[in-house]
Amino acid sequence: MPRQIPVLAAKLRALGFTGDPASFADLTGQPMGAIVSLGGCTASFVSPDGLIVTNHHCVTGSLQFNSTPDRNLLRDGYFAPALADELPNGPGSRVFVTTSAVEVTPDITAGLDAAATDRQRYDTIDRRVKARVAACERDGSRCTVAAFFEGRQYFEIKQLEIKDVRLVYAPAEGIGVFGGETDNWRWPRHTGDWSYLRAYVGNDGKTAAYDKNNVPYRPKRWLKVAAGGVKPNDLVFVVGYPGRTQRHQTYAEVKETVEWALPRSIRLAEEQLALIDTLTKQNPAVAVKLAARVQGLNNGLTNSRGVLEGMMQGGALAKKQAREQELVAWISATPARQQKYGKALAALQAIQSQGEATRERNAVLNLLPSASSYLGSAQTLYRLSVERPKPDIARDPGFQERDWPRIREAQDRLQRTLDPASDRALLRWALGKAAALPAGQRIEPLDRAVGLGAAMDKAAAESAVDRYVAGLYAGTKLADRDTRMTGLERSTAELAATGDTFIALAAALEPLAEANREAAKNRAGAYARIRPVYMDAMLDKAGGLLAPDANSTLRVTYGQVKGVDTRDGLFYKPQTTLQGIMEKHTGNGDFDAPQKELDAIKALREGKTTPFFDRGVNDVPVNFLSTVDTTGGNSGSPTLNAKGELVGLLFDGTYESVSSDYLFDSVKTRSIHVDSRYILWTMAEVDGAKRLLNEMGVSLTAPAAAKAPAKTAVPAKAPAAAR
């Protein structure tokens, strides 16, 4: 947590840090004030005029939104020659600037009745959180009350929400996604994973919806681009919004993930990808609509496999067990500890085991709307109609008035990815999973609706599913945008009266879904009681030196630029260069660098000078590895040097790192960054983005030191002498 950085001052100084560690604790200071969230990705201001840099893979939706049949921005990239050419980023695009983080633990947990039921405890916390959020948002800010250390602490995070975000520049796919799925989570890497956005506000400087007369937002803080880049062993910081880690789960919880959840999600992802592959082969036009889903499935699949490998072959699961056994032994060692912590672990396991009896059923219940956007949409409309009549504070999270604009935007955006034939094929597949559930874990309302039963043979079940699915898609109008948007305003009775088949399915499933949510609330109340005790034990044993799990709030991590002995006999060098782009380029598929980039590399080889040449690697550096600790949500995070200047963007981790979400492995874990010098070189030499370089204050004159001849002549790489 930013507030924990000052205690690390001595360590940071040993690594070359010269600034004031306390600056990291000031969320509105330099550099923290420059770091923003895009909701799922991180980004940072890099000019006084609201210019924002983030990853390319964080603006895929915007590139898709702004593409037309004649103009494929996903493939070709985009550069706005002038402010007026900057494109609206599409519905739901937001920039969140964190303005404060205040501890509110007493407000949330004080005076909780020890004798209260778990459900009462849940409800009390839920109401208190909602009340704080409502009060905090009264000035138009976006607020959350986030739990840290498993509910041991709560912080109220307040954010300025900028609603007019525009696309300024993204390189072509052959740079921004170079390596594609083949290289995803891999090293060596040569991906130009950057893009630029700009925050706009009303003429009054206040946040406002998109309007062509809006003006660039003028942030209080922005990052300066470092002149020199990084070299091996340099200290680097990454500041961003990591999403979720599970390092403080119990061994039993991680074991369930490893033995049940991950193999299951790998199997389901493989099946879906195979199905989608067949669908898009039959109809190539559908590929564009399913592109994001395929990317997500592939990304998750590789991640799941990596976690599984790390936990099993890498031995992390056994290490997790050993650590828990140490904790148990430590607790048993004194009566005082036994008194305080002795029952927590068994209690956590008891809660966990409650879920196991119906986990197959509930997993399929959740799979259905993720397979079919029609069903997902119907469930959203139906839930909203149920929640709307309640007082706002009693509405479930995600369905409060503050969430409605986002719900509307999502139903609007859905049009871009909706494809009836593939939706139907995927739902049919998911219903097959429901048909195969064991007795005792059946989704009974679905059995009744479809005409399924546990004892049914496969062929009979399949034909029942086929009949049912045919009726479903014949009887729905949810593919129509206006039907969905007006549906968001309707009451439960009005929705039922439409006779829409998907609404009817959502209504049929709702009682079971509601029962599951109720059970989850009870469990959450129990966890709110026990997890902080378990966490107290771990903190107590560790002398307080533990970071809380990631929870989508602003965090700082530091480390060094460093390669890794990834496997016996194999070393990942810390940096890659343009040379590797030439090695990998095949002219098609995942390795298709644009001709203008190849030309620019050729010009460099023939002696053209650039200030972004690195004498250490004798080339323009492209990507680098560091030991910082990151996870999903950190994408787009700025990488800062010891002076707090921008030296790159975090965009990925190595395959060997992904199990660190469960148990951090400080030896093997490496994050992957795009080097700022590759960004700047491409802007200057390939994409003609000098307007932005000027705005960022980047000098295109090489520093005097680079005039000396390169230390090592590498003939294979041609002259490329820095001037």
Place this chain on the structure above:
Amino acid sequence: MPRQIPVLAAKLRALGFTGDPASFADLTGQPMGAIVSLGGCTASFVSPDGLIVTNHHCVTGSLQFNSTPDRNLLRDGYFAPALADELPNGPGSRVFVTTSAVEVTPDITAGLDAAATDRQRYDTIDRRVKARVAACERDGSRCTVAAFFEGRQYFEIKQLEIKDVRLVYAPAEGIGVFGGETDNWRWPRHTGDWSYLRAYVGNDGKTAAYDKNNVPYRPKRWLKVAAGGVKPNDLVFVVGYPGRTQRHQTYAEVKETVEWALPRSIRLAEEQLALIDTLTKQNPAVAVKLAARVQGLNNGLTNSRGVLEGMMQGGALAKKQAREQELVAWISATPARQQKYGKALAALQAIQSQGEATRERNAVLNLLPSASSYLGSAQTLYRLSVERPKPDIARDPGFQERDWPRIREAQDRLQRTLDPASDRALLRWALGKAAALPAGQRIEPLDRAVGLGAAMDKAAAESAVDRYVAGLYAGTKLADRDTRMTGLERSTAELAATGDTFIALAAALEPLAEANREAAKNRAGAYARIRPVYMDAMLDKAGGLLAPDANSTLRVTYGQVKGVDTRDGLFYKPQTTLQGIMEKHTGNGDFDAPQKELDAIKALREGKTTPFFDRGVNDVPVNFLSTVDTTGGNSGSPTLNAKGELVGLLFDGTYESVSSDYLFDSVKTRSIHVDSRYILWTMAEVDGAKRLLNEMGVSLTAPAAAKAPAKTAVPAKAPAAAR
């Protein structure tokens, strides 16, 4: 060439060589006298009692030959507890000890009539070579007259041929083939690719066929195992029998290989592997019979792909062209050179282009017997019946009296791999290739026999092939061993009279095959005239500093133990260790280390000491990389240190090296060796082969220096402190 080593004395001394470089020129001295050929693999004597060490993959046939339904030596390995338990290696197994290499260039090329036709030139050389060989073999030796520098020089190589070879020790498949096809040609590598044989002779010390009363051969020279192993940058030598390289081919020849031959052989290998995969899925028992074929196809496929990648993406083809252009410019630079060399290149291209018009036809003609062992056998029988009546000196190479025992052994051995159903499926596939040949390149006798034509549609051709193939396999007795063996004695008329369908096919194809051989002899005569001129030009330009292409004769290469920057961002470390076996072990498929090895590693981690521990890598080293220049045929070659002591066995090259057969890349090329310390550790700690360690004079007492604590503690690897 061994005789070229003394001129490299200064270079070798700079790398740490302390011996007498002239020793490499003495083929019967130390160490050269200890190096032997197995015919396709290299090996070396390692004891005064004829103990031989080579690769595991060089004794696959012997392990297969000695396996029974109850005793799977391929899977389990074999260790003979005593001399009496050493197993006969199977028919055709030989050890060749080179006893002399004498230059005979004048005997072969003197007084050749410049006005002679190419065919006359071929015949003259052919007769002279055969006469020398016959004279040389009069004392029972095996002799060859080998061309060096494209026929610029000839050497007579004389070898002692040992015919009683026995299997002494091979580790289990989980060690000897650890990594399997997955790791083949790859790094990092952890393959225990060694095995031990022993040469036996009659009581009189003379070579003799297998007899249980034979006694171990006592070689004049044998290698001593180095006590200390190797470390990075150490000088190493590899001595062996590299098979064939094409570095002195013209650009046009290499281009034809890259653009026509390699893509074709890749396609054919992929098709055959897919077909065999289907066949073995239908009938798993066949897998054993086809195992060697599958291994060969896979190995060749990966090699071909690697060469193609190296030539195209790696740019070796362009470099080859540039070098030839330099040569052409160098020749054009003076009238004297033009006079001497000016016409050679164009003449070589003219010869090459003669073959192009019928290359598709001839490639299919050669494919047929390689697809069908029945046809291969029929062609051997038929050819032998045609050649036998001729005087020995007029018989074609391979069919002279000296070749007959080998022909008999091959027809005997064939029984192990013959499977009618898969032979039929593969011949059917190959006939499909013949059916698809373009007009003008048809195999006319085949068209007549099968009833095919260029204009025929695919379905009609397929049913004609099916009909024909059904008749072929119904009308042959060649699957019967005795039929083949007696067939080797029959005259052409007697063979025809058997009415065997495959003999009839062989007879039908023979006139075209004979015409092709005649054309080849004419081309060989022309090449014998021109290639030496082209080679003279290259040697002249290089000031004589060129090695001749590999030609299966005894060679020496030297280099250093060294990792490699294999691709941008990736470094292959020079050594691997036991740690990597633990990392890769999955317990099945290609990564299934034996339990007794896992136990031995565990014991080491728990503190058991071994003299084979390496302080530099803090573990027992397993494989290492070096810069030596090797190719197929070098398999099993001893790796020697600067003192000429055994430090490992060469067994593979990296994928990035294979295009070095066409153009040597001194930056990327690396050979892969198994470290002698892994061999010795396994013999001592896993396979209980102390009998052999004693025989080799290996001490199991750790040297005093190893008593010091390890320099670097690597906690992930557990204590493993050397004592």
